[in-house]
Amino acid sequence: MSAFCEGALFSVLPMGGIIFDIKRFSVHDGPGIRTTVFFKGCPLRCQWCHNPESQRVRRELMVWRERCIGCGACVSLCEQGVAVPDRVRGEGCILCGQCVDGCYAEARQMVGREMSVQEVMAEVERDIAFYDESGGGVTFSGGEPLLQPTFLYALLQACQAKEIHTAVDTCGWADWAVLDCVRPHVDLFLYDLKLIDEVAHRRWTGRSNDRILDNLRRLSAFGQRIILRVAIVPTINDDAQSVRQIGSFAAKLPGLERVDLLPYHRAGAEKYTRLARDFSLPGIRPPTKEKMAEIARVFTALGLQVKVGG
Ligand code: SF4
Ligand code: SF4
Structure with a gap:
């Protein structure tokens, strides 16, 4: 462990954090049968987000x-x-x-509810037999798990102690120092990438993608197992230039395992009403199967392993 990780940030592990859901028997958040723990709070504000209840840290x-x-x-x-x-x-x-x-x-x-590390682990450990049989484990998702780094770190350590496979589903917007501390305890990163164009990224997510791209390059250089996840959102990143930019960037990442292309869906639109917030993309329809296949062909031609769907 680096000196930084031994320092102030991780010297006192928290008793808990805030999560908004725990989903058992998940089959779309990494290999095998998994338990997905959804952290509350995200630094991005993607306008197509289908989990708007995950965005704010508070209840x-x-x-x-x-x-x-x-x-x-x-x-x-x-x-x-x-x-x-x-x-x-x-x-x-x-x-x-x-x-x-x-x-x-x-x-x-x-x-959103506060949970201790022990409470989360009690949920996670219920299905150890299923993880073992299916090659599954636990996935920390959100929101953004790296936004609660000490809670995540403690959970990853607890999983490792029980030999439970760990995946972290991240948007990548975090200090490298945090990622560097947690990465030895992560078996698989599910890394979300939206856009390469910085101006467009800022427009549609509220943040620059500088550190997202930089962190991705660094994780890849360290030989971490990474599956890239790209939500395809019509009119935002499904044009030829955006697709080519994402594909070219991905093709330069050493050891990238696969790219999952996830068709945008409108399942979360109603949630905005329930939270009394405006959904800013009401007119956008999901991409067609043909469009997804066309994008997959571009990625495949660049030498990437591609899967449509999670
Ligand atoms: S609406 Fe009133 S009762 Fe309900 S959570 Fe808010 S303050 Fe409490
Ligand atoms: S008025 Fe509606 S929201 Fe309020 S307690 Fe009754 S059913 Fe629930």
Whole structure:
């Protein structure tokens, strides 16, 4: 371990972090049968994000308007006087959760909960037999797991102690020092790449891609196992130039295992309404199978292993 990792950042491991879901028996987040742990909080704001509830680090209230039976319990229970039955009203809400507990129709949900390393591991360890049989393990996803580095580090160490295969699904926007500390404990990186053009990247995700590309080059140079994941979003990165730029960049990464091309889908659009946020890409439709096949051919011609879908 480097001196940095032994220093302040990782010398005191946290008791826990904030996650928004744990999904068992996942088959799309790495090899075999896996448990996927979703960290809450992400430094990017991709406008096509299908998990908008993952973006903010703090807890959030979600309301399913169609489930509301209009009983008014939430209004009576809210001591702040800010609850409204059929939607989230962010102003004045202290996220106490009283209205959630009192909603028998389950129209309200608090997204995000603090969990200790031990609590997460108790969930993860339930399926060790399935991981062993299928060549699976645990995947830390999000949001962005590297945004809670000490929590992630502690979980990776705990998994390694139990000989559980570890994957980290990351957008790559992190200090290299953090990645350098965690990488010895990561068996596989699922590394998301959106765009090579810096201006376009900033426009559609809210951040420059400088450190994302730099971190990817460095991980690859260290010989880490990496599967690149590219969400294909029509009108944003499915044009010939964007595809060629991503493919050419990927082809220069030594030892890159594969590129997964993930067709954009609209499954998350409704979540924006439940969070009282605007979805900025309402008119974009998923790419056709033909378009995905065409993009896959470009990548294959560059010598890359390609899979369409996760
Ligand atoms: S408690 Fe639930 S069902 Fe009742 S009004 Fe509030 S949101 Fe609707
Ligand atoms: S979470 Fe608490 S403060 Fe927010 S609306 Fe519900 S009861 Fe009111």
